Amino acid sequence: MEPQASGVKTWQWxxxxxxxIAIIVIGILVSGxxxxxxxxxxxPVVTTEPSIVPALNRIVMVDxxxxxxxxxxxVQVEKSAWVVIHANNAGQPGEIIGSMHFAAGLTAGxxxxxxxxxxxxxxxxxxxxxxxxxxxxxxxxxxxxKDAKGNVFMKIFHASAAAEVxxxx
Numbered sequence: 001m002e003p004q005a006s007g008v009k010t011w012q013w014x015x016x017x018x019x020x021i022a023i024i025v026i027g028i029l030v031s032g033x034x035x036x037x038x039x040x041x042x043x044p045v046v047t048t049e050p051s052i053v054p055a056l057n058r059i060v061m062v063d064x065x066x067x068x069x070x071x072x073x074x075v076q077v078e079k080s081a082w083v084v085i086h087a088n089n090a091g092q093p094g095e096i097i098g099s100m101h102f103a104a105g106l107t108a109g110x111x112x113x114x115x116x117x118x119x120x121x122x123x124x125x126x127x128x129x130x131x132x133x134x135x136x137x138x139x140x141x142x143x144x145x146k147d148a149k150g151n152v153f154m155k156i157f158h159a160s161a162a163a164e165v166x167x168x169x
Contacts, residue, residue, distance in 0.1 A: 057145055059083060059126045059155040065163040066120045070098060074108045075128075081145060082129040082137050085112055093125040093154070099137040118159035128153040 056078040064070055070085050082101055086093035098114040118124055132141040144152045 057081070057128055057147075057153045059128065059153070061126060061155055061157055063158045063160050063163045064118060064124075066118050066122070066159040066161060068114050068117045070112045070114060070118070070124070070126070070157075072107075072110050072112065072126070074106060075102050075110065076106045077102050077104055077128060077145075079104050080131045080133075082131055082142055083112065084127050084129050084137065085114060086125040086127060087116070088123040088125070091123075093127055096137075096139060097124075099129075101131065101135075101137070120159055120161045122159045124157055124159065126155045126157065 056076060058074075058076050060073040060075075061071065062073070072083065075083055080101070080103055082099050084096055085098035087095040087097050089095065095116070097116040097118075098112045100110070100112045128145040129137070129142045130145050132138060134141070144154075146152055
């Protein structure tokens with residue numbers, strides 16, 4: 001009589017164990033080499049040449065569902081500033097329909113309540129304004145913030161019934 005086969009042969013178990021050990025050893029070597037790297041410290045480069053620096057003043061938002069609220073994904077301002085929502089006036093920012101003050105830094109996920117609702121198909125402007133320090137926006141003393149080239153920090157958006165439902169205002 002012959003002994004019965006146990007399903008998986010001994011040599012298959014040995015090969016499987018060797019492969020597992022090899023994978024573990026390779027993993028240790030790869031992760032160990034990353035930990036042993038000596039960090040390189042470099043001195044900051046000081047130059048008088050103009051360079052491209054990421055904008056410290058920006059508005060991130062998408063088209064909005066028509067209504068009384070405008071949702072901002074994020075606002076980043078270098079100094080305390082206002083974000084002002086304008087209606088369209090022949091392709092330029094027109095009537096002010098909302099504003100909100102922002103402290104310096106990054107603010108995520110906020111909304112501005114409007115004095116006049118946006119309408120489906122309308123074009124609107126979110127503009128960053130300087131802050132004169134008062135608690136209320138003043139269009140005479142709080143001025144549109146401009147970059148080094150004289151361009152106003154602004155985001156154009158549209159009101160659309162096709163905008164995401166969670167953006168209803």
